[in-house]
Amino acid sequence: MDSNISHTFIGDPTFFWRLVSVTILLALGVGFILVIIRLLLDHKIKNRIIEKDLPEETARAILSSGPNALKEALLKWILVFVGISAGLFTVAAVRTDEVNSLAIITACIAGSFGIYYLLKKSK
Numbered sequence: 001m002d003s004n005i006s007h008t009f010i011g012d013p014t015f016f017w018r019l020v021s022v023t024i025l026l027a028l029g030v031g032f033i034l035v036i037i038r039l040l041l042d043h044k045i046k047n048r049i050i051e052k053d054l055p056e057e058t059a060r061a062i063l064s065s066g067p068n069a070l071k072e073a074l075l076k077w078i079l080v081f082v083g084i085s086a087g088l089f090t091v092a093a094v095r096t097d098e099v100n101s102l103a104i105i106t107a108c109i110a111g112s113f114g115i116y117y118l119l120k121k122s123k
Contacts, residue, residue, distance in 0.1 A: 016092065019092065020085070030077075045063070049062065079116045080109065083113070084112075086111075087107070091104050
């Protein structure tokens, strides 16, 4: 394989900004899909609770995920996208081949999950 073909985008001066914009758009798209799925599933759970006539205390315990769950999910996704961005930025800076690029991106994502685990463990 010709090395010029594998590094076509890296020589482009707008590569970094395109990389950042694609990552942000991907994060917004995935976030939107997750919000829609969560709303649909919450609605389905609420309907089942109404159908089953559960006691009010039990229904409150089931439905009260609280703002902490949302904050933790937000933190996790922010760290994942920071890991992806760091991996892509490193690949652009180092200019490696495809296999090493995948390894760098995977290591950065794993590092972001490790940071999330350490933050979660410290709480």
